[in-house]
Amino acid sequence: MIGDFHFLRPWWLLAILAAALLVFLITRRGDARTRWKDLIAPHLLDRLLIDQQSRRRWQPVHFVALVIALGGLAAAGPAWQRQQPPFVEDKAPLAFVIDLSATMDAIDITPSRLERVKLKVQDILKQRPGARTAVFVYAGSAHMVLPLTDDASLVNTYVGALQTRIMPVAGKNTAKALTAAEQGLAREDVPGTILFFTDGIEPAAGAAFKRPAGNNEILVLGVGTEEGGPVKTGEGQYLSDGTGRVLAKLDVAQLRDFGRDTGIAVATITPDDSDVRWVTQRIRTHLQARLAEGQMRWRDAGWWLTLPLTLLSAFWFRRGWSVQWFFAAALLGGLLLPGKAEAADRSFIDLWLTPDQQGRLAFDKGDYARAALHFEDPMWRGVALYRAEQYGAALDAFAQLRTPESFYNQGNVLAHLDRLDDAAASYNEALKARPDWPEAKANLALIEKLIKERKEDEEEAAQGPNLKPDQIQFDEKSGKGKSTEVDLAQETADMWMRTIEITPTDLLARKFAIEAEGVKP
Template identity: 60%
Template sequence: MIADFHFLRPWWLLALLAAPPLIRLIGRRTDMRSRWEGMIAPHLLDHLLIDRGGSHRFRPVHLTAALIAVAAIAAAGPTWERERPPFVEDTAPLAIAIDLTATMYATDVSPTRLERAKLKVQDILDLRKGARTALFAYAGSAHMVLPLTDDAALVRTYLAALSPGIMPVEGKDTAKALRAVEAGLANETVPGTILFLTDGVERKAFAAFEQYRGRNDVIVLAVGTAEGGPVKTAGGGYLTDASGARVRASLDIDALKALQNGANVQVATVTLDDSDVRWIARRIQSAFAQKIAEGQTRWRDAGWWLTIPIALFAALWFRRGWTVRWAGFLLVAGLALAGSKAEAAESRFSDLWFTPDQRGRRAFERGDFQRAAEHFADPAWRGVALYRAGRFQDAIDAFAQEDTAESYYNQGNALMHLDKPKEAVAAYGQALKLRPDWAEAKANLALAERRNKQKEKQEEDEQQEQGADLPPDQVQIDEKGEKGKEGTVQAGEQTADMWMRNIQVSPADLLARKFAIEAKEGAP
């Protein structure tokens, strides 16, 4: 414990330097002997002084110096132990990477390896209610399906849409999947767990696991048997080789053992009961607790205990006659703060007295919307500040954290600035469902609908003009299929934003298009 003792904010200890000069400056002003010794002979001065011992008694300046010293130590943040957060199993994030290679359709595990893996994921979600889970898919390429979310229903929706058919690149690249998942967890403030659900890890990927030095724990849950089984196809048949014989996929147990022995990876195989799921949940909790013990959390600030003596010292100031002349202290304090930027000093001072929302409101009233957005904790006010700063997409994300009529109305306004009238129509519609008689929302809805019609007509005209010059061998996609009109778009000009606007497609189609675009653009 003694070896771990240190200060979280040691620069506050510089305030200790102010105490001795303060005592000396105030002491010289109140020491009558030092003030008159140059003008009156010493043998006469002893008889003229009424209180000879005045320079040695306890005075308010000593109390003030003690208060400065104790406050400086408290502000410096003395600490000697780490703070362990409660509910460890709920705060540990989990990223699940599902293997979508063709062999995951093998039937040695009923009904197929992939379906069994999906059932295991659902069991994990049930066991970790309220915990955050991310979903990734990989084959020859690796893609994020969902970022960390505590919405289990959303995870289940996209989990059901996963199949080998949506992957744009054949083969298996587990090393690329590991890098993609690690990148997805890079901004997390706490360590998590990466879970691979796969029917095997190729040996060429072993090096990536052996060299992995991330703070997240890695688990591989192998799905399949050593005996193997035939592999189904998407059409309901069975995969065959060049000779027409059925392809059998077996689980390489030796390779999995070699992976566990050569890398810091926990490996297990699926079971018929839920013992594997419970083992994973315990492993997530224990790995997180171990990371906490290794220093992946904050130190406990013990400085607040010193507020008790500070309060006792402050109480003595109510005594009659206990006053201090502050000119000397202010001079010393000014010298101690020399060299620091005024703006930074003001910010640190305001942090002591104002809540984040209060600091955000002060910046907002000064017209500094960028800084106001950084301070606001309230999502509505943060959204307004981002909106005023011109960061409309960030404002939408902030407003979306609340399910109120005002939130949807503000989202609609921001969407109109981004020229997304279709989404704005939906947002205004939601606002009017919650507040039917809102005149402003009705007026904005009419503007959004009119703009949406104009934009749709412009897109149709552009597609028709583009289609006239389109070579016969180009891919044609009906981007406006919901209107029943034919349009042509060159495949190279499609973007992720275009796909996301097409909200009529199924999750599987949406993921297939998203993955294809990411693979073409070289995304991990």
């Protein structure tokens, strides 16, 4: 244990030198002998100086220096023990990376390659109750479906909604998918696992898998058969190349070569649960190996020094012991305590306000675009985006919740997007849960009126060619183009993301398309 003792941030030990220098300068400035030695003879100076003992007493500067030194020592992060994971050995983070290229619709395994992957995901989740799981998908582009979450039902909902048609870029870019998954696990303190479900890895991706993946292990589970099968594109329709149906085959030999060249563990999907057991065992073994190697964060023991720092700071209130700049020194010492030093890369306000609190401050000032960047609560983020007139992004934020308020707000956004039928459907969903909601009733009535007027206009436009040439008809219908402004419900920050039941497949398709264009939703 003594041999493991070290400082996590040793540069803060310079504060000890600064404290010693402070004592030296203040003591030298207050030394009467030093001030008068050039003006009074030494044998006379000894007789003139009084209260020699008082100079040896503890002075305020000594306490200030001690506070600075202890604060520097605490901020340096003394450590000699490793942090253990806050969960059992089979709860390591796991990222599913699912191939959604067109060949994943091949039916050489029933009901199809992609559908079999969905079943395997369910089986793996059952083996890891309470564990955190993320989901990524890729074809020619790579996208995050879900960040790490311990909600297995949410993962199953999103994975169940996956279709190859939602990918905006055709092809297969496995290297880009690996980068996205690594970024998703980058902030994890505990070693995790990245599991690929794919029916093939392009040779160009080999270089990306040869570089280190940090503490994360990469697994590849091949999906398909060597005999292959036709690729289904619709009901009774199959992919063809002009000479007949395309037969998608799993190149098992190429996968094995890939595993041998990169050192990545590779297996193929099986009809039974042996592949699931292989995955869960690899996850458990990897975490145990990393724990044995000490690949865990060191436990910062500097916070124990806050106790003596607090006691020493009490001397500031003693009469005659005040130092004018002591409060500034104490504040500086407090900011340099463990945890604060680790957050040195964050802005000062992050030390005092949560992202939602920062968002509310910007919201109250009318800076809605900036507020949306801070809000983590989907409802508040959606409100801010709505006020900033970013209706597409606001719709995505509200769609993360399934409360009456979220449906109501979705209706408001859809009305601004001129999607009147969808807006009416959202208001109806809100009224199912809150039948006596007057604002929702009023907005629904207005939208239904606009829909009716639009249909009448379309019918009149369709009858236009039958009018006599000398007949002129003016549309004087009132209410056309009428706009309305409705207030969004003010919601507190206690709403959490729940499973989305409103066409999650189409929602993901929209999200991926926007991301592929380089615009964040």
